[in-house]
Amino acid sequence: MTKLTIKEIKQVLAEIEDLTDPQLAELKSDPRKGVQTATRATIKRLQKKAEALAEFEHRFRYERSFWHHGLQYVAGVDEVGRGPLAGPVVSAAVILPHDFDLIAVNDSKQLTPSIRAELAPKIRAEALSIGIGMVDNHGIDELNIYQATRVAMKQAVEALDPRPEEIIVDAMQIPVPIRQTRLIKGDAKSISVSAASIVAKVYRDHLMDEYAKRYPEYDFPHNAGYGTAKHLAALKAYGPTPIHRMTFAPVKKFSKK
Template sequence: MTKRTIKEVKRVLAQMTDLDDPRLVGLKADPRKGVQLAIQSTANRLHKHAKALAEFEARFKYERSFWHQGLQYVAGVDEVGRGPLAGPVVAAAVILPQDFDLVAVNDSKQLTPRIRAELAPKIQAQAISVGIGLVDNHGIDELNIYQATRVAMKQAVASLTPQPDEIIVDAMQIAVPIRQTRLIKGDAKSISVSAASIVAKVYRDHLMDEYAKQYPEYDFVHNAGYGTAKHLAALKALGPTPIHRMTFSPVDKFSKK
């Protein structure tokens, strides 16, 4: 029987999804270095996938607990944009189905912008409901950032259809008459909050990219309103834009009013 080429072996290994695949036993006996390296690479890939899958399942802990209690609609809520000097604070609320299967969904801060941008529409396609809330810089200046964040979260939950039976929120209390579970670092512990963090981040980043076209000197496309050196230099030279938070330091210092 003709021995497979290394290229053919790699093709077979690429199809494997389990380290217990019987084809792996035969291939392990192949002494060629190229085959052994390909087997090791496949083992690393499958171990990494198994770890990601286990972590994904662990992030369903809270949702499954509520589903077992008969609470059908569980919403994860998260926000983005509390720290920037410009732009709005944005919240998202997401109700996921029990068969949600996007393994890559995790705390948005752990993901690259490209992965977040790929995942956001997939989350929206699988979700039972997605809600967005937003408070602009004027509302932030009027309310303070903490209260503005709560308002944005309330808006996000209010726009969900159906309304949730339970809310999992990242360390905040939302002013709605719905049971709530507050989690520190909830975006890393709950799959629904992870999904909400991605949707909120992508939504806000898109807004800041649009603002960057209006105010290119402030480099919003790269800093999303955070106080980078280039942003601060523009503030010092040009003063604040209409989307800056006037109650935030050092924006108030650079105001020309």
């Protein structure tokens, strides 16, 4: 290694994928400052990768426990859109294969929009089945947001093929005759729920982007229907649109516009 230039060593380091690689131990003793800097950067990269893999494996513990007990089809279910003033509540149900390997999949709220947009089609490509459920603003006004969320989740589960034998859901009870494991903050604890949260979020964001073309004053691409200052200012100036939830207090306040 000492005969290699720093540029050549950086090329070697770029190909190392394991902290136990003996080349790392050898390079630690290289006296050249450039080699030491590059080696430390590689070790940091590999440690971060190992931590991400360990976290990924930890989020798979519920699914693997069910698989171990003979339940092959385990669905993760999550929703997005309970809090916005406009648009639907959307739920996704996802059944993942045993060899699912998208390490970056995590709670959608912890990911940037660009990473979510990149992961959603990859999840769709790897998943055994994906179901989508949706209740629009009129259904939300009629049922209330909690019941509308349960309906959207039921729709998502019933759209799955094969039918799941177990459901992991983020702190809700879905009205279907399938055994359910309810987890508080399940989208951060179960990889299937994480995947569902990403699929639901990207699906709903796309819908709100389409609505924004019809109602540009409300800044839907940036607030997804949530009550931001700009959204509330538009409600005050123009009143609610046909996709606003009339039973939500800030909308009701400006409903006579």
